[in-house]
Amino acid sequence: MTQLYDLHCHSTASDGALSPTDLVKRAAENGVTILAITDHDTTSGIFEAQTCANLLGITLINGIEISAQWEKLGIHIVGLNIDPENSTLQNVIAQLHIMRTERAEKISQKLAKKGISNALESVQKVASNEMITRVHFANFLVSQAYVSSISEAFDRYLGDGKVAYVSTVWTPLETAVQAIRTAGGVAVLAHPLRYKLTATRLKKLLSVFKNAGGQGIEVVTGRYNPDEMRVLANYAMQFELAGSMGSDFHSPINQWLELGKLAPLPEKIKPIWELWQ
Ligand code: AMP
Ligand code: MN
Ligand code: MN
Ligand code: MN
Numbered sequence: 001m002t003q004l005y006d007l008h009c010h011s012t013a014s015d016g017a018l019s020p021t022d023l024v025k026r027a028a029e030n031g032v033t034i035l036a037i038t039d040h041d042t043t044s045g046i047f048e049a050q051t052c053a054n055l056l057g058i059t060l061i062n063g064i065e066i067s068a069q070w071e072k073l074g075i076h077i078v079g080l081n082i083d084p085e086n087s088t089l090q091n092v093i094a095q096l097h098i099m100r101t102e103r104a105e106k107i108s109q110k111l112a113k114k115g116i117s118n119a120l121e122s123v124q125k126v127a128s129n130e131m132i133t134r135v136h137f138a139n140f141l142v143s144q145a146y147v148s149s150i151s152e153a154f155d156r157y158l159g160d161g162k163v164a165y166v167s168t169v170w171t172p173l174e175t176a177v178q179a180i181r182t183a184g185g186v187a188v189l190a191h192p193l194r195y196k197l198t199a200t201r202l203k204k205l206l207s208v209f210k211n212a213g214g215q216g217i218e219v220v221t222g223r224y225n226p227d228e229m230r231v232l233a234n235y236a237m238q239f240e241l242a243g244s245m246g247s248d249f250h251s252p253i254n255q256w257l258e259l260g261k262l263a264p265l266p267e268k269i270k271p272i273w274e275l276w277q
Pocket of ligand 1: 015040134135151155
């Protein structure tokens with residue numbers, strides 16, 4: 001049987017629109033046979049996703065997308081095939097929870113200065129005890145009609161350098177990679193072209209990531225672009241990293257980015273799943 005992999009997506013445990021159950025259902029409907037749920041800085045959606053995956057007969061890979069710091073840059077490291085109960089990993093998650101809570105308070109204060117009150121209370125209600133992300137604030141701003149779209153919320157308030165932007169120093173890259181490895185997982189550099197780095201800087205990042213114990217790089221992402229895929233495949237080979245593929249699905253509203261709608265991994269690339277099979 002040919003497998004269809006999607007190894008990057010989000011549920012309501014972080015900034016996704018669908019519950020873990022609905023996420024797994026949608027993936028199965030789209031023909032995905034092996035799905036990794038990779039919420040930002042949390043493993044709390046995994047249990048529910050696993051329950052649904054068992055019912056539907058699709059394979060769930062335990063995953064996470066850790067917010068990490070490399071020099072002045074915030075990057076994302078996907079951990080695949082992790083043990084979600086591992087204490088080293090859970091310690092990193094606990095730290096990130098504190099950082100995100102403190103950041104949310106500051107974002108709310110900045111919004112209050114612009115005359116937008118009750119942001120923190122509102123997002124806390126939606127996120128309950130989960131990770132609060134900027135997407136939660138964006139949804140709040142849309143729901144209160146301060147902006148008409150999520151992208152406007154980022155453009156006017158939440159994006160880097162905008163009026164309610166709060167910079168954060170995330171988990172050091174080395175700590176994030178080591179926590180994933182200690183939890184039995186493989187560390188994958190997520191969407192390497194989204195950091196807007198020059199080729200020289202990206203190669204520096206890849207070599208630092210590799211030396212820290214990173215084993216994979218996302219080669220196939222939801223926004224299919226053959227030129228970008230070629231560039232990423234070349235980096236994978238140059239740095240001897242396995243290739244991963246994932247849609248980074250967040251919400252059905254974003255119609256050009258769908259679970260399982262992915263180009264195949266280029267044949268010359270070692271698939272990341274060979275590292276845990
Ligand atoms: P955070 O990790 O809390 O800083 O939130 C970052 C998340 O916001 C990302 O994972 C994306 O899902 C989302 N995001 C970032 N920039 C934008 C944007 N311009 N429009 C829509 N969503 C965005
Ligand atoms: Mn996100
Ligand atoms: Mn990401
Ligand atoms: Mn993601």
